[in-house]
Amino acid sequence: MIDLLICYDVATQTEAGRKRLRRVAKVCVAHGQRVQNSVFEVSVSEEQLLTLRQKLLSILDPTEDSIRIYRLRQPRQHFVEAYGLDHYRDFSEPLIL
Amino acid sequence: MRQLLNTLYVQTQGTYLHLDTDNIRVEVEREKKAMLPLHHVNGVVVFGNVLLSPFLIHRLAREHKPVTWLSEHGRFLARTETPVRGSVLLRMAQHDCAGDRERTLAVARYIAAGKLQNQKTALLRAAREAAEADAAPLRQAARDINDQIACLPLGQTVDEVRGIEGTAARSYWQVFPLMLRQHREFFWLSERTRRPARDPINALLNFVYTVLANECASACQTVGLDPQIGFLHALRPGRASLALDLMEELRPIAADRAILTLINRGQITPRDFEQHEGGVVTLREEGRKTVLAHLNERRKEEVTHPLTARKTPLGLVPHVQARLLAQHLRGDRPHYPPYLHR
Numbered sequence: 001m002i003d004l005l006i007c008y009d010v011a012t013q014t015e016a017g018r019k020r021l022r023r024v025a026k027v028c029v030a031h032g033q034r035v036q037n038s039v040f041e042v043s044v045s046e047e048q049l050l051t052l053r054q055k056l057l058s059i060l061d062p063t064e065d066s067i068r069i070y071r072l073r074q075p076r077q078h079f080v081e082a083y084g085l086d087h088y089r090d091f092s093e094p095l096i097l
Numbered sequence: 098m099r100q101l102l103n104t105l106y107v108q109t110q111g112t113y114l115h116l117d118t119d120n121i122r123v124e125v126e127r128e129k130k131a132m133l134p135l136h137h138v139n140g141v142v143v144f145g146n147v148l149l150s151p152f153l154i155h156r157l158a159r160e161h162k163p164v165t166w167l168s169e170h171g172r173f174l175a176r177t178e179t180p181v182r183g184s185v186l187l188r189m190a191q192h193d194c195a196g197d198r199e200r201t202l203a204v205a206r207y208i209a210a211g212k213l214q215n216q217k218t219a220l221l222r223a224a225r226e227a228a229e230a231d232a233a234p235l236r237q238a239a240r241d242i243n244d245q246i247a248c249l250p251l252g253q254t255v256d257e258v259r260g261i262e263g264t265a266a267r268s269y270w271q272v273f274p275l276m277l278r279q280h281r282e283f284f285w286l287s288e289r290t291r292r293p294a295r296d297p298i299n300a301l302l303n304f305v306y307t308v309l310a311n312e313c314a315s316a317c318q319t320v321g322l323d324p325q326i327g328f329l330h331a332l333r334p335g336r337a338s339l340a341l342d343l344m345e346e347l348r349p350i351a352a353d354r355a356i357l358t359l360i361n362r363g364q365i366t367p368r369d370f371e372q373h374e375g376g377v378v379t380l381r382e383e384g385r386k387t388v389l390a391h392l393n394e395r396r397k398e399e400v401t402h403p404l405t406a407r408k409t410p411l412g413l414v415p416h417v418q419a420r421l422l423a424q425h426l427r428g429d430r431p432h433y434p435p436y437l438h439r
Contacts, residue, residue, distance in 0.1 A: 026118050029117075029118045029119075029120060029132070030118045030119035030120065030134065031119070031134060031136070032134060033132060033134070043137070044136070045136075048136060089131065089133075091103060091133065091134070091137035092103060092137075092397075095103050095104065095105040095106060095133065095137075095138070096106045096107075096108065096386050096389050096390060096393075097105070097106070097107045097108070097109055097112065097123055097130060097131060
């Protein structure tokens with residue numbers, strides 16, 4: 001699994017822009033978890049990364065929006081510091097609810 | 098190789114799970130508790146009153162991720178059967194083997210041998226760590242089991258193999274409480290009672306075995322074997338005999354060991370149990386959580402498989418074994434090699 005950080009800026013002045021924002025958010029939710037309003041932490045396999053990138057690029061309007069995908073260094077707990085509200089859940093930990 | 102994914106266990110009563118943009122959305126009293134992307138999950142196990150939306154069940158079925166329904170106390174009730182995968186030729190070979198007395202006997206012998214060997218290893222390991230007074234009976238039991246292993250090749254029918262296994266089991270369970278180092282007066286074991294459990298150890302064993310049997314059934318299905326057609330266990334309607342077969346050799350190392358560790362570390366204490374009328378003992382919700390968390394940790398622990406000589410997470414051993422059995426049934430392997438723990 002590859003850990004990624006995805007953040008985006010989508011222009012929302014127009015109705016089309018707001019629609020793109022919702023679609024980008026949806027694709028990100030489908031692959032990972034929202035850690036801030038437009039920041040996602042995603043852990044995917046190589047193939048899933050291909051589809052994820054493909055989907056994001058098909059929504060993106062390259063003249064108005066921007067999406068950045070960063071690879072997170074492993075192990076996450078050594079390289080990610082989070083303060084304040086943090087809803088992150090490690091999906092490789094026991095999932096007992 | 099298959100990846101070790103996580104199983105979602107839901108035991109909070111009144112939880113509602115549904116599908117939301119490729120995630121499992123977990124709600125308790127209409128409040129969102131968690132969003133879990135489906136690609137992190139290889140199956141869902143729910144306890145008691147937990148609701149799943151039909152669309153979630155459909156989606157899980159389509160992705161071959163089984164849903165298992167257990168009662169609130171961990172008793173097995175039902176499991177989704179996903180569209181059968183794998184080669185039909187493999188299942189034919191499995192049926193042929195189950196119909197052939199000689200071949201069934203051979204597979205049953207190897208499975209029993211694996212189990213006894215692992216019981217012996219577990220006892221000897223415990224004897225090394227035990228106090229002097231306990232070490233002697235533990236070693237003696239290990240010797241007794243060793244004698245039974247020597248008897249296995251003489252067993253002429255599957256029934257005789259089961260008898261040998263039963264004799265070894267008596268030696269094993271007799272000394273089992275000697276491996277405990279905490280709360281010995283509370284955790285006693287008179288005999289193995291299945292349903293209902295009459296003492297805390299049996300309650301723990303039943304719970305852990307249910308979880309493990311379920312994983313073995315999943316492993317069979319992933320490889321394309323029919324989990325109901327077993328070799329050592331008798332065929333009975335509704336019984337996943339092959340899953341129980343695969344579980345035999347894993348019991349001493351994956352299940353019994355986990356219980357001993359939890360008790361010896363003091364993670365499971367007398368407070369985790371509930372005594373009911375009629376002498377029935379069950380595990381409380383907190384205790385179940387502790388056990389599941391520990392099993393999950395153990396599943397990630399890497400062991401070196403004696404046959405493939407590769408480092409394998411303990412959780413994938415049932416899959417490796419199912420694959421080895423499939424190779425034997427297809428005729429690519431002269432016999433079924435059980436998993437021997439070191």
